[in-house]
Amino acid sequence: MREVAIIGIGQTPVREHWPISLRHLALEASLNALHDANIERVDAVYVGNMMSGEITGQEHLGALLADSLGQTGAEALKVEAACASGSAAFRVGMMAVASGMNDLVLVTGVEKMTDTSGRETTAALAMAADAEYEVAQGVSFVSLNALLMRRYMYEYGWERKDFANFVVTAHSNGMNNPNAMFHMKVTPEQYARCATIADPVGLLDASPVCDGAAAVILAPAEYARTLSPAPIRVRGSGIATAPVAVHDRKDPLALEAARLSAKRAYDMAKVKPQDISFFELHDAFTIMSALSLEASGFAERGQGVRLALDGEITLQGRLPIATMGGLKSRGHPVGATGMYQIVETVLQLRGLAGKNQLPNARLGMVQNIGGSGATIITTILEAMS
Amino acid sequence: MAERWTMHPQRPVGIIGYGSYVPMYRLPNTEISRIWGSGDEGGPIKEKAVAGLDEDTITISIEAARNALSRAGIDPEDIRAVWVGSESHPYAVKPSSTVVAEAIGTSPFHLAADLEFACKAGTEALQAAIGLVGAGMAEYAMAIGADTAQGRPGDALEYTAACGGTAFIVGPAEEALAILRGSLSFVSDTPDFWRRAYQHYPSHGGRFTGEPAYFHHIQSAADALMGEMGLEAKDFTYAIFHQPNVKFPQRVGKRLGFTKEQLEPGLISNIIGNTYAGAAITGFSATLDIAKPGDRILMVSFGSGAGSDASVWEVTEALEERRHKAPLVADYIARRVEIDYGLYVRYRSKILVK
């Protein structure tokens, strides 16, 4: 197996992009990545996307993007794993390069969420859950997270206010990310007062509906230095699954797929949690941040919230998270999110994260969660010195 | 008097299980008069039962049927008919009865149909079940009367139109908790109350619903049955009449010679309203909840259009063993959440959300 490196990145701002279509979002991020890598053609295109069929009425995104890029004829596929679609496409791209089947690969995550009404988008998002046994009962995606959050608070004695710093930190970091959806500070008081969507989940526990695309160019690490001044090595990659329905999981608060995927990534990278400099986690909901920190080995069971309370997750803390705003503030264009996380991690490792640059960013970890935890992909990246 | 109109099954039959369901929401009459001005306030009707957003005639029937099954203690696969009488079947075309049968787990080898005869559709189903079991064509048959009745906003009917229902399992007399002693039906073409196709609310003939309709049919049926069976009011422990309000059943009872005490356990329209096809039979169910072995009970329904089914029952020892295998009508009545007119309008789909 060949080592794989990232030699180019691209993204669009995360917005409600009323004038820009699905295909143009994907095109813009892809062209940015190609430009950044200073190449024109790739062997294959992998598109991470969840809802294009439901929202835009468009599937077959692989061929669509390859053609849009003027690369008709290239190998091209869409990869879908709910909100983990971005990292899933990245994983497929990595495998294509690692196996030697392809040399230069474009991976683009894209999601256009605003072309349908809020209700329709909510229904499309719910397709990440079990249609027959969760969604048919009137469960929304938000309420699945609410079910987990309530049980977590009950078992470990936390109150909703204890989650505030996940939100405060993400919004504070997002202030300095020009591509973030929100540039607004949130105070613990605002968090406490916000409207309830599905109790105990409030508006500020959740990430916004938005549009965006982000992309990377992958190449074999052995040639990466000849192609890029600052290549980033994929040190570890792990993907794991759990039952799609929360009720089918033996221990709903354990986020078993996160534990497994993180372990696989750590094993591949031959590192331990304490070696990780920063963690781009999947803070689609505050409860997911807590569960992800615990399952990935950064906190004991039930103590993920403690890291937020103690300020360990800020840019100055022991384990910075959501350094460019996370899903909360940068936004969560679902199928693109995994790719935004990777692009932002690359920015940190290249030393190009602007005001949010971490001083000693060496090993960055990304975790992208599909559904309420059924597909979880963990990626560990490192600057090639 | 020789028996001419009284019907008897070929073999003795009775009720082997019964069960009711009343939704938990209550709309006080003061709420209706608060919105619509003077009406029945201060009268004997205090409040009526209102179904929640996720309830309809089918769900009411299912819970009543499950309660009947709990009391009967039989295998649902042995039930050979499921008949649901209602004027508020959720579908215009597609049976309620098949949903109910599927939910309680009958064998597919059974008769299923929906009946409609205004407020006597439930007792019509009961008569049919008596016939099927009495003829020996079936060991057990289920008869249900249930409604989620609608009254036009502001109409006198709105004070009473309520939601609820009762199910019976008819079987051989030797297994019965109440044995049928005789029954008859009396019907005529009398348009006192109706609802045309595609109309949301029913219309009625005002005072015409009284003497020529309700009183004439109930008295004719009761007189004929009691007369032919050689029974007088004093021979009954209890009597239940259709109860569109409180006044009518009290008056018809008095005319037929019954005392207030005989009517009292089965007269519940003052606290749950008129449950239409569920009304007389839920009164009967409430009476069975307190009856003793040997008690003789008269039930006379009334359905607009118009007709009455009258039946005479005798309670057996089995009632006391089975009574507490399901919630009593009183348990459902005690489970009470008061709502205001705004919520009522929402629960009964009187506002269009889309």
Next chain:
Amino acid sequence: MEGKVAHDWRLRGQRYRLEGEECPHCKAKIFPPRDICPECKRPAKEPYRLSGRGEVYTFSTLNSAPEGFENYTPYTVALVKLEEGPMITAQLTDVAPEDVRIGMPVEMVTRKLRAQGDEGTIIYGYKFRPTGLGHAH
């Protein structure tokens, strides 16, 4: 929506009667039916009807509903731990949101889940309500 009739019809045994499965090897009770035992991973297709009794494991009240459920807000969804072992996702009914507690005993009832518009079918299925109604055991 009318096109989805077969989809809902296929599930009626589960939705109306909580028809699950029992593993012939380890006797685990299974709901929803999945044909492979989640405990011992061996084939398990023996039909088994669950009692419908359980307790609330966790719950949430929705103020904003997904498409098709708009008419019912606010309503409460829960994970219910059935007494036979399986966990099930379902709505709670006949209970005010503020009265729901983790650990609260509940029982299955059959209610309207939703209607497919004004012209489509009405979908019925399991919901749960607090136990303790009357004298029923």
